[in-house]
Amino acid sequence: MKRILFPAILGALSLGATSASAQADFRSCLSSLRGQAAAKGISGQAFDVATRGIEPDLSILDLMKNQPEFKTPIWDYLAALVDDERVQDGKAAMRQWGQALASAEARFGVDRHVIAGVWGVESNFGKDIGGRPLVQSLTTLVCYAPRRNEYFKGELMATLKIVQDGDINPAYLRGSWAGAFGHTQFMPSTFQRLAVDGDGDGRRDIMASVPDAVHSTANFLKKAGWVKGLPWGYEVRLPQNFNPKLAGRKSKRPLSSWAAMGVTRADGRPLSGNYRAGIIIPAGVNGPAFLVTRNFDAVYSYNAAESYGLAIALLGDRLKGLPGIQTAWPTDDPPLSRAQRRELQALLLSRGYDIGEVDGKIGSKTREAIKDVERRIGLEPRGRPGGKVLEALRG
Template sequence: MKIYSSCVTLSAMKANHLALASAALLVLANPARADWTSCLGGLRHAAAGAGVSQQTIASATDGMEPNDAVSFMDKQPEFTTPVWDYVAGLVDEERVEEGRAMMQKYASALHAAQSRYGVDPATVVAVWGVESDFGKSFGKRYVPQSLATLACEAPRRNDYWRKEFIASLKILDSGDVAKDEMLGSWAGAFGHTQFMPSTFLGTAVDLDGDGRRNIASSAADSLGSTANYLRKSGWRAGEAWGFEVRLPEGYGGGAGRTRKMPMSHWESLGVTRLDGGGLGGGSAGLMLPAGRNGPAFLVTKNFDAIYAYNAAESYALAICVLSDRLRGRHGIQTPWPTDDPGLSRAERRELQSLLIRAGYDVGDPDGVIGTKSKEAIADYQGRAGLPRNGRASLKVLNALRGR
């Protein structure tokens, strides 16, 4: 046992006191920093209590600082974008063509997924296309960091984000997904079909048979996991999600996705298929996403299973319409109740290119209408005598085209 001199001991004590004093001054000078450190420490402790190894906790969180996740909480496009804009940007010819190519490329995996879980390939691939553009857009934020930020700094649902943070560390601890693959959206969804960590733990499957459930690097695992999720959400094999219908003139009956009634009920109210034909059997709810002057749909329990993936009717509708297009069917036939329709991604890229030509800085013309594009559109709208709302629409595009 080594004996230290009293001088050394006193020096050490002084150093400790100085360190504590410095830490106290740091807390007083930056309480937000102290709150973050304390909250992250609590998250680490909770993860350890949930069985996550100290090695994984340290690797996942050492040096972690909050990111910008909280700033996106009230900006989800499925809740803030007109439904005609939302669907136009997600169901366009590019996505249909690529989706059909993906159905051929992954036919074996899709067949295996359908055999196990009863969900058809077009539906699974439509989810993939909407969620990550077939693997091209996972998100770039480190998932545990986003979830820790939300758990510590979000204005609501902190317990939810805390559970998702712990789930993300459990995934890393399992070895299914590597740390450098754990990149996703601001809300912590990741992989080809954007699973939240808790959804991954309860639903992900190893479809490719390599011993890992990896929805980040394996498209096959993602497709199988998505089919399994839809099955667990109530998907009925062989049943359609629904179809577009025509309402009788002056329709005054009820509506609502969850108000499921026998098809005979809707027929008695004068509701028909677009071609005037009968509705068939089963039950469905009448959905009017843009009111009674827009497209109308009868939707079944399978629509509800897709809705469970992300609780927004516009989101589920985009997936359902895309799945129909992948099957070779028509998209939405009834015009939306607007004189200024939304744009496809190709049209959005053209709009951005024309804004650049007009002298605006919008970054690369990638079809993503971000802050720079919205600000440029709003300025141009003001100059062109259009309503100044920053919306990428056909009227703005035509004005830029000189029409």
């Protein structure tokens, strides 16, 4: 199969006008994949059923370029994922599925609040599982995203194996643009390795079964190195002369070493415990700092982004009833919760901006409208949903 991006057809496809040559290129790619699937033990019938009638979805290439964990300021990222609304939803979900979470904790030794934190960050407790057909998304990525062609090909083959094995009804096999699916958004290859039966029906279905999803997530974290009884970490206060070169998730040292430098808990209490930890400063030494253990590394491995790991850990803490971040972020333009983002969108609509639905999700139309407001109030037009823009719209 050709590992090239087809530049001549991208514009046509993105506009929905799929040319005959584009169709031929995609069909040629599918034909090559059918042969490779057969070599992996996937029957021609399973492949044909899974790919019948699919067309490429080029919109996911833009999504691939704009992943929020790496492009959004940390304070905005966390404000949208760990807000009062999600905490309340999470507490309700934990009450409803308390038995499943308790049994997952007992079976794998992973804190149920952290499991729920993954569930909340990944799918808003099952409300935002994602609606893109996995086979369509992954074939698009294999055929049109050459830089990670082999990775997505592996995920596509794992998806076809899931269909062939009958664990999940293929009609419901939908998820994110990158192929993650289910309540806790496993990649297909991760599902194959680590998904478990949590409800005792003999199947592994993280789409329809919350017990399967939370048990599978606990298994993932356990295999990633989670240590029962060890905290993930907590917010700390740094001394004024702290050397930022000492920070880093991998730069772990005994707590006694950090304590000797003058590091304390955020409330001023001394550090205590006989384990090693690192310190991360996601916004620099003038923002919040967090002491992190190997359990944070286990959470980090779920998506390989520190902002993501912090969102899960902090949401888990809030679900326990612990307070949120105590130190202010180093910005004079405060981040917005999802409720505030919805208010911002409603105000934009009331002023005649065509931004679509009021849903708290900041898409391209909302960003363009925000840019116009930013220009009007003398800010750099970045399309950022911040406190200054909201206050200007309220006025």
